[in-house]
Amino acid sequence: MTEKAIHIVRVPGSFEIPSAARTLAETKKYDAIICLGCLLRGDTAHYDVIVNEVTRGIGQSTQETGVPHAFGVLTCDTLEQAIDRAGLKMGNKGFEAALAAVEMASLRAAIGLQASGVSKALSTRHAAFSKKQIPPSGRNDKSIGRNRADYGNGTNRVTKPAKASRAKRHK
Secondary structure (H helix, E strand, O other): OOHHHOOOOOOOOHHHHHHHHHHHHHOOOOOOEEEEEEEEOOOOOHHHHHHHHHHHHHHHHHHHHOOOEEEEEEEEOOHHHHHHHEOOOOOEHHHHHHHHHHHHHHHHHHOOOOOOOOOHHHHHHHHHHHHOOOOHHHOOOOOOOOOHHHOOOOOOOOOOHHHHHHHHHHO
16 A cells, blocks of 8 residues: 555544544545544543544444444543553554554455445455454554454443443343
8 A cells, every 4th residue: 555545634633533534434435544533631521521422423434434444542641641552652552543444444345345446456455455364463552451352442442341231231
């Protein structure tokens, strides 16, 4: 993949990520959307509201457009935590989101749901990726105890068992 195949769109804040992602996905020009951002907890409940809306909006856009969206929005308590998760002590969450996007685009191509307008060369490359998935050891994930099911669920690291069990009861 060349740099010409990557289109970067900047938004004023994390709250605007879902809207921009959906607008891009609706064009059907992209195999996947990588949503990157950072939210730092403050002294008010504003953080929780924004985190929930960004997570919901990205997930909703994914489901309604059919275009994979990789969730790379950091939710941190401190700036130091954010820096560590963006490439220092705790792996590179943006890199992990990019890998997840490639994997999902490859999966989508493998089952024949590729976006219209995708070149044959790109389709061939995605098919090659889908035959040989990127193993967890190649993901640059240095977090201990993190499993693949945690990717893209909006929690970015911690899944609270109480919420997970409540969700199962309501299904």
